[in-house]
Amino acid sequence: MIIHENFSLKNYNTFSIDAKARYFVEANSVKELQEILGNNDYPRKILIGGGSNMLLTNDIDALFIHVNLKGKWIVNESDDTVSVKVMAGENWHEMVLWTLENNYGGLENMSLIPGNTGTAPIQNIGAYGVELKDSFVSCEAIRIEDLQLITLAKEECKFGYRDSYFKNEGKDKFVITSVTFLLTKNNHVINSGYGAIEEQLERDAIKNPTIKDISHAVIA
Ligand SMILES: Cc1cc2nc3c(=O)[nH]c(=O)nc-3n(C[C@H](O)[C@H](O)[C@H](O)COP(=O)(O)OP(=O)(O)OC[C@H]3O[C@@H](n4cnc5c(N)ncnc54)[C@H](O)[C@@H]3O)c2cc1C
Known part of the structure; x- marks a missing residue:
């Protein structure tokens, strides 16, 4: 180094x-x-x-x-869902686009949020009615006091609105190194309820949006 x-x-x-x-x-x-x-x-x-x-x-x-930790890969898969592990240094939006290219649903409403994946749990990023916690399974982090790599389950992260354990009791105690998400492979949950998304879909004359349509509407 x-x-x-x-x-x-x-x-x-x-x-x-x-x-x-x-x-x-x-x-x-x-x-x-x-x-x-x-x-x-x-x-x-x-x-x-x-x-x-x-x-x-x-x-x-x-x-x-x-x-600057890079990499993302599938850790588990069933007929309906997929668990994806993403290293902290991956750009959030590029990672979301990658999930959409693979037709994995869950993160599309959070397209275009700036920043990296490892930082996203800290404030439980969210947009257009969806939050990181909705797809979050766990994260790995280095505990600064003893430098051990540990796994924190969703409950331990105490997510709230733009809030988490990492902004409160856990502040300055961890370096998040990766995040694991559970995403859908089919029967995607389409969240188009937010006004701006619905208006954009109407403008594009889309009646039955796909997860990619939602992402395009958010980006637009
Ligand atoms: C124009 C704009 C639009 C935004 N829109 C949204 C939005 O729609 N929704 C939303 O939720 N947020 C939004 N945000 C906020 C921003 O996207 C998030 O706070 C994001 O998580 C920041 O990521 P970053 O990697 O750039 O963080 P950085 O600025 O690099 O770091 C932020 C903090 O986290 C610490 N940190 C960095 N990496 C790690 C790590 N691996 N482990 C532990 N601590 C770490 C840093 O020391 C710093 O204190 C927006 C911000 C901007 C500027």
Whole structure:
């Protein structure tokens, strides 16, 4: 792992603010993350995913750790459902498009939400009447106090409206490394109830929307 000094975060935050991190490192695996989290040479550490939910107002004297874990795959499958595990550094919207290409339903209403998949459980992201918790099975996270990789079940994440365990008792105690979702393969639940979606479907003269139609309506 290369630790950069006085590193511009311009390409790592969606406001493209040219603030500098005193130190910056890219973590490309769980092992690298554990290693850097355990390095006491850098007492102040800040995680960064897609950099869409932070506003940098000045240079920061800390080590920024870019959570760049990639990969997504099926962990379980039945005739009707599929469990998909997605690593934290995968861009949320690109991951949603991938599920739709495979005709997996559940995430389509949350198309185009900025950020990465590993950050999504923190505020239980949601849009157009659907929340992450509706498809969430579990996540894996590094517990910062002992650097162990643990699994947190849905109940343990205490999801609420734009809220979770990770914003309360669990704040600053975990680095989420992957999220597992349960998605539908058929008999998809179509959530078109939100006004803006219905209006868009009407404009496109779609009467029986598919999950892709819902995603297109949200994007439009
Ligand atoms: C234009 C815009 C539209 C939005 N629309 C919606 C919306 O419709 N619905 C909605 O719910 N939200 C929405 N959001 C909020 C945003 O999409 C979410 O907060 C998203 O989860 C941020 O992801 P990120 O990877 O960019 O987070 P970052 O900005 O990289 O990080 C956010 C916080 O999480 C911490 N963090 C980063 N990665 C990890 C990790 N792996 N483990 C633990 N902590 C970590 C960071 O230190 C930081 O404190 C919107 C934001 C913007 C800017």
